[in-house]
Amino acid sequence: MTFTIYKRELSSYFAQPTAYAIIVIFLLLSMIMTFSFGNFMRVGDSSLEWTFFFWHPWIYMLLAPAVAMKLWADEQRTGTIELLGTFPVSIWVAILGKFLAAATVWLVALLLTFPIVITVNYLGNPDNGQILSGYIGSFLVACTFLAITMLVSACTRDQVVCLIVSVAICVTMVLCGYDDFTRELSKAASPAVVEAVTSLGVWDHFRSLNRGMLRLQDVVWFASFIIVPLLGTSAILSAKRS
Numbered sequence: 001m002t003f004t005i006y007k008r009e010l011s012s013y014f015a016q017p018t019a020y021a022i023i024v025i026f027l028l029l030s031m032i033m034t035f036s037f038g039n040f041m042r043v044g045d046s047s048l049e050w051t052f053f054f055w056h057p058w059i060y061m062l063l064a065p066a067v068a069m070k071l072w073a074d075e076q077r078t079g080t081i082e083l084l085g086t087f088p089v090s091i092w093v094a095i096l097g098k099f100l101a102a103a104t105v106w107l108v109a110l111l112l113t114f115p116i117v118i119t120v121n122y123l124g125n126p127d128n129g130q131i132l133s134g135y136i137g138s139f140l141v142a143c144t145f146l147a148i149t150m151l152v153s154a155c156t157r158d159q160v161v162c163l164i165v166s167v168a169i170c171v172t173m174v175l176c177g178y179d180d181f182t183r184e185l186s187k188a189a190s191p192a193v194v195e196a197v198t199s200l201g202v203w204d205h206f207r208s209l210n211r212g213m214l215r216l217q218d219v220v221w222f223a224s225f226i227i228v229p230l231l232g233t234s235a236i237l238s239a240k241r242s
Contacts, residue, residue: 005097006104009071013105022063023109029059030113046126049210052116053134057141057202061174064145065152065166067105071098072153072237073162091237095230099150106142110135130212137209140222141202145170151229154236177201 013019030052034040038051045051120126149166156162175181176197186194198204205218 002093002097002100005094006100009098009101010104013067013101019067019105022066023105023112026059026063026109027112030055031116033059034116044124046120046124047130047210047212048116048120048126048134049130049207052113053138053206053210056138057174057206060142060145061170062167064106064142065149065163065170068102068146068149069153069159069162069166071102071150072233073157073159091234095150095233095237099146099230102146102150103139103143106146107139110139110142127212130210133212133214134210137206140209140226141206144173144202144222144225147226147229148173151232151236154233173200173202175201177203179203 033055034048034052038045038055040051043051117128117131120131121128145166148169149162152166152169153159153162156165178201182194182198182201185197189197205215205221208215208218
């Protein structure tokens with residue numbers, strides 16, 4: 001049943017221009033950032049850590065919520081969530097199906113950036129294992145923001161409200177671990193507060209993957225920030241279903 005819902009949601013994404021528009025915008029923004037602000041041709045960043053992957057969280061914090069904002073808000077607005085409640089399936093089946101469909105949209109978007117990998121292999125001799133690790137880290141950041149947006153979507157039937165709240169949360173998570181932000185925060189807050197705020201940010205865990213390192217704390221962090229929002233979504237929807 002999960003696969004059935006997954007296919008339905010995925011086909012609904014590509015039956016409308018939304019998914020295509022978001023993918024095209026992501027590809028354009030990532031390439032523009034790489035070759036302009038990232039100075040790809042001048043820097044010679046063969047690992048793509050700073051010229052390519054560095055920009056992904058900044059792009060995801062705006063675009064990932066646009067992919068997931070309709071997942072439950074639309075169901076509540078149209079009333080189909082009540083129909084779903086009459087089906088003899090677990091709410092987790094629907095949650096996983098919808099989440100995997102949204103994640104697939106971002107997987108397709110990332111796979112379509114393959115020309116940059118071909119280019120860097122043509123121009124140099126990069127560590128493709130590190131590049132693959134960077135892609136994994138990038139995808140996990142996208143999945144984290146999708147899970148958070150799904151939780152917000154379960155709380156409201158208004159897609160615009162869901163988008164605004166989700167973007168605000170994702171922007172906060174990107175800024176919290178950003179060096180310039182934490183440097184300014186350290187001037188006004190205690191080290192304990194700075195450490196607590198930084199722990200909510202994506203950068204520490206994202207950068208370690210960009211460098212080809214997979215630490216246990218990174219696995220735990222990403223798993224927590226994906227699973228916990230999905231659990232919260234299940235709790236909210238179960239309460240509304242009963």
